[in-house]
Amino acid sequence: MCLGVPAEVVELPDPTEPRAIVAVAGVRRTVATDLLLDEGLAVGDWVLVHVGFALARLDAAEAARTLDEIRRLGADQPNPFDGAADV
Numbered sequence: 001m002c003l004g005v006p007a008e009v010v011e012l013p014d015p016t017e018p019r020a021i022v023a024v025a026g027v028r029r030t031v032a033t034d035l036l037l038d039e040g041l042a043v044g045d046w047v048l049v050h051v052g053f054a055l056a057r058l059d060a061a062e063a064a065r066t067l068d069e070i071r072r073l074g075a076d077q078p079n080p081f082d083g084a085a086d087v
C-alpha cells in the first residue's frame with residue numbers, strides 16, 4: 001500500500017520547470033509536478049505527494065480531512081524519538 005500526503009504549494013521557483021516547493025507540517029521540499037502540467041498550479045494550492053511526485057490536486061477541505069486522519073491514525077503510536085526507544 002502507498003500513502004500519499006497532502007502538501008501545500010508554497011513556491012514555484014521557475015515557471016519553465018515542472019517543480020514546486022511544498023510544505024508538509026512545516027517541512028519544505030521540492031517535488032516534481034510533471035503529472036500536473038495541465039492543472040495550472042499556484043502558490044496556496046494543495047497537492048497529493050508520494051515519493052517526490054505531486055500526483056493530484058486537492059481542494060483545501062480534502063487536504064485538511066486527510067491530514068486529520070493521518071494524525072489520528074498515528075495518535076496511539078509511541079514516538080520513537082522520545083528517548084524511550086530501545087537503541
